[in-house]
Amino acid sequence: MDQPIFCAQRQLDGRSEEFLHSASAGALVWRKAQLASGDSAAARRAIREQADHINAKHSDLATVFVYEDTFGTRDRIHWLLHLNSLADYPALVRMGPGGAPDGPSNGVLGRAQARNWPELFLPGSVSETVLLPHRWGMFGTATEAMAQDPSVSPVVPEGAQMRFEVEPAQAQTSLPDELTVHSGNAGVIMHRAAEATYEFRAEARVFARTVAENNNLSMNGHSSVFLYEEAFGHMDRLHMLIHMRSLDTFYLMMGLDARTDADAPRASYIQDWISMDKGGGAWDRIMVQGSTHDTLLTPADWSAL
Template sequence: MNDFPPTAATAQHQVRTPPDKTLDTASAEVVLWRSAQIRAGHGPRARSATRALAEEFNERNEGIATVLSFEDAFGTRGRLHWLIHLRSMRDYTALTQRGADRGSGVLGRDAGEDDGWEELFEAGSVQETVLLPHRWGIFGTATQAMAQQESTREGLNPVETVDGRTRFQLLPAARQSSLPIDSLLTSASSGLLMHRTAQVHYAYRAEARVLVRTLAETYNLNAKGRTTVLLFEEAFGQMDRLHMFIHMADIEAYQELMALDASPDPSAPRASYIQEWISPERGGGTWDKIVVQDSTRDGLLVPRTFG
């Protein structure tokens, strides 16, 4: 019997920069989630090209952006995912302009280069979603209940003035948790990354944010060091579709989360699932009235290992 199971590989191994200079789901203000399906027979080439492109991108954009690559663990075989972590929205604009000649957005190369990247993936399979870390009041969802849930790590007023113009202030997702930043698992430090999406009813969009943020922090406090849950909003896609990145140390952490869900302890997540989140004046209701039926999806991503 093996008393020393292998340690799960993390995406941090993909980059040469030290952890404190690697942007990830906890430290970035913008995360681009890009996915693509490898064309049959092109697996080795596609994975090799992914490694080369990621290394070149990270070296060229150190301190501004970090790209980490993943693959479906139990989903569609040959489905690759890239999480492109940006320091700010302004940097997103700069990076897309840099790669505009190639038509590949932030992963573009210099004009005139053709490395055959497009032929490695199925036509129409490349998708990209811009994700922003949630903070109270985003997209007009501020309520008194949200203010009561406010973390001391996250300022209450989300509006700031820059160059004489007001704008919504984006904050890294690490500010969502009361735990120390260095204790959080991220896209760079987790062995497995579960990506959960859920559509919520527009009528209860504010209550949904309070519910999910409460659930996330409940998991974080109960599974500290083993699992970290961070909430993101979809910027240019479907309104009120929430994204939760569930960072797990290894596959056993998933069973530990299952145990948390089954626990009757009042400090465990189950208490939040049976709690009334909708006020009596609006008819009352628990989480199942807030989330659209059959809309929740889980995808398990494993960091690409470059041998």
């Protein structure tokens, strides 16, 4: 099996064997920003300081990994903040503001000790997206079985209310943990975003989950794909994190898509996903044309700092 030149969990410097990643977290906060022209080394040192602070001081609540565009915009930085639940985010916020004596003044990707922190990034370039691992029952994918069998229902009682229980992305696959490629051990991650048409929002998620699991079961530990929902942004914008052991794995995935043998998973792309009572049709009717966008991320290597 090919091994990555560098993976994000090495940013932890062996401080913890237990950490959150894209397959084990219940929520991800993806922040991206463009470094300002000038002293990019100073900016990276401040970013490392910030990530180290969260991973060392708040490892019970979160893990953060840092990445850069592989082939996109030079000096564009990406943070993936992994949480067990969104309920942990306010706790991190409370720990951050006010200038903690032993670290950055904001423990949730805010200002670090660097006095020129606002000058490190291009104004207006910082954005955040909250991603929740998809679970059957979200956004039109509930079934009669879920309503009739509490053991498979995503809805659980919480006091007098009912709560949707989000599961980590690892629950999306039958792949064993030891073969899963995730944000910690991947050499590169391709983030794919696409918008589903509202009429076929349930079919879009069934299609995406099927394509993802076809990859997971066929790639034999070289790559893993998981589906996430955008929580507070565009409705029905779907996100896939395609984790690869190395950049060379991309050719193996292309080979999987190009197979024409009887067991090839490419049938997923040509079969009808829309029922005849809705007019029938393949996946091209499900997704908004031109909405798919890929970004390739490489873990930041601190050894040069």
